[in-house]
Amino acid sequence: MSNLEYGYLGPPGTFSEQAISNYCARYGGSTTACGSIRDIVEAVTADRVDLGLLPLENSLEGSVNLSLDLLYQHPELKLYREIVLPIEQYLLARPGVKKEEIKEIYSHPQAIAQSGDYLANEFKDAKIIYTDSTAAAAKKALADRKRAAVGSIRLAEIYELEIMAENLQGDLPNATRFVLAAKKDKDLGPNNHLGEAAASDFKTSIICAPKVNEAGVLHRILGKFAEENIDLTRIESRPSRQRLGEYIFYIDLKGCSSDQHLSSALEEVKKISSYFRLLGSYPKTVIE
Amino acid sequence: MSNLEYGYLGPPGTFSEQAISNYCARYGGSTTACGSIRDIVEAVTADRVDLGLLPLENSLEGSVNLSLDLLYQHPELKLYREIVLPIEQYLLARPGVKKEEIKEIYSHPQAIAQSGDYLANEFKDAKIIYTDSTAAAAKKALADRKRAAVGSIRLAEIYELEIMAENLQGDLPNATRFVLAAKKDKDLGPNNHLGEAAASDFKTSIICAPKVNEAGVLHRILGKFAEENIDLTRIESRPSRQRLGEYIFYIDLKGCSSDQHLSSALEEVKKISSYFRLLGSYPKTVIE
Incomplete structure (x- = not known):
């Protein structure tokens, strides 16, 4: 069992806590409640916790945009695992x-x-x-x-x-998607559960910005993945916050960056990008 | 001056109210505070207000995802205007x-x-x-x-x-993007301000889902816009909520759907889509 410390968005009783407690029940580890998404990232970068649980999509408790922006602002962070929590009210x-x-x-x-x-x-x-x-x-x-x-x-x-x-939300499928982030150079010890999965079940996340900002530029980027037959599972554009009208793209792909097709597509995308960052390749845990 | 009634996310004093009051100060009209984003949409569909102000991006007060989902769930709605409010804390x-x-x-x-x-x-x-x-x-x-x-x-x-x-948020550019939505068949009268702008300053929003869900499908959709030299200003994928692993795409484009290049690209995208909806072509107001 793991002895890792996980930061999450508190207080206890939130869906974030539900996700991380379930995760720790399966793999071990202890948890620290943080007051905000920003506090979670600070706790990770200051080594007060080993990993931070960041809500990314459809979360009740915080801004998805804020998590995305913080990942962009902290190049020292890497993603280790995706956690999907079905939301039941x-x-x-x-x-x-x-x-x-x-x-x-x-x-x-x-x-x-x-x-x-x-x-x-x-x-x-x-x-x-x-x-x-x-x-x-x-x-x-x-x-x-x-x-x-x-x-x-x-x-x-x-x-x-x-x-x-129970089931106040009705029939609509409804889930919150979190990621576990840690510092790239963090020694996470022999915690195999962070990488446990068949390579085919991995997802890879990148952030990139094209060198030129013109019509068709995203089409060109996606062409590199299409050529290697790689599936996108999510894409979102965000303002770069540097210059008005400039965009960065958050892209999730099926597969592991050690896979030859994916790694060669990523190399090609890197060549046509002014900014490129591999956030990590990671397996998924679905909380039941 | 307009005599339109606008629903917004209350209570008074929120950034939503700041946006709509500024807008009404310029163009006329009165406002109704709603308790949630869902209530705004209900007020619009039940004709209790003429238009609803929906926060779409980087909002403090509500879920962007919820606005996107509600637009998908209400095909009777159309977008009439974008309102951008710089956020200053x-x-x-x-x-x-x-x-x-x-x-x-x-x-x-x-x-x-x-x-x-x-x-x-x-x-x-x-x-x-x-x-x-x-x-x-x-x-x-x-x-x-x-x-x-x-x-x-x-x-x-x-x-x-x-x-x-003042300016607690520091140097980072920070703005909330709203849209005004109304029923498609709503008689908005001679309220020219809702369409006032050069055609070149319009933005067009669509929701689409590809017929087949396979690697490269988004690349193919974006190819139709690249061929006609049309700029994307935003893209986001969202789970379809119908079947797991199926996605719908929210895409914002520069230009008006009456423009020949844009309309022919939209026709092409429609052909390869299992779901296609034109949310509207609309001009932008930046609140100062």
Whole structure:
């Protein structure tokens, strides 16, 4: 089992904590709650934790853009693993409370949004009150019988709340995607779980900016991957923040950078880029 | 002047309100605060407002992903205008309060994150406390002399707070991008400002999904735009939410769909897409 220390976006009870606790239950390691995504990155770069859990997509708790920007701003960071957490929203209240007692429903605006249809149907007359986090909502529900909170099942365990309803988000597939980032030169010891997977199950992330900014430039970059028959799994353009109208691209690809096809495509892309960074090749863990 | 009604993400004092008030000061119209991004879309589809202001990028107040998903889920919506608001963070406190009196600093986690360097240098010992919105932080600051809030200059006006420091976000260019959406068949009357601009200053947004999901498919789509020499200004892939591993692409292009080059490229892309939607061609307003 691993003795690594993982930084995550707290407080306890958030979906970030749910993801990292599940991960540690499987592979070992301990966790440190951080106050913000920026704090997680600082804890990693200052060696206060070994790895940081950064939310990248569809997260309730923080800005995806902020994680992407911080990865760009910290070239000393490398990605080691992707963690996918299916998001399920629960309605939680004090033990024994009945639905008709509930007059106020607390949660983070996005958790409320994801449970919109359910709440509109079942709690037409309840007052919806936004909180900073789903954990803060749980605390509110704990304090009064007329209150319920929307959030993860983890909150029920931590705050000893009862599950009043489950699957509030309905049928839509809904998951948050995180990555574990550490310093490139970090000695992570014999923690094989960070690299455990068949090479074919790896994903590779890069950030690149073209040398010239003109029509068709992204088409040319993607041509290099198409030639080597490499699948993209995600692409996003972001303003470079250096000059207006200049863009950098975040691209995720199927495969490991040690694969010959991928590595030769990456070499070609590097040649036509003014900025190029391999964020890492890493396997995926899906939390159940 | 226009008599249109605009829905925006409240409460008053948010950056969303700053954007829409500035816009209405220029073009007329009145505003309605909505409780969530989902509520804005509902207000538009139920004709309670004429247009809704949706945050798309780098917003403090809501999920960009949620806006993108809602646009996909509501084919009856069309985009009419882009509004770009430069984000400037101010430190606000009760009139006459001095820096050394401040023991607690309140704001939304992202406003705090954007002011990270300034706060770390100037207020090392102050306690940072997160709030739901920058408006909630302003209310906290109003209640006690030992508190300051981080947020927009609008908060100073609304809550009669004093500006203690400005430009907390530092030198990084920082802006939030919104769009105004309305129902396609909505009669917006003679509100020329919604279409006012040279055709060359228009942007066109589409959502598309390729017929086949294989390596090189995005390369092929972008090839159609490269052939017609059309600039991309943004691209993002999102999971389709229908089948795992299927993606839809959100693409912004320079130009108006009535332009012959753009319209013929769009026709070509439509042919190789299983899903294709023109979100609209629209001009941009930059708030000063």
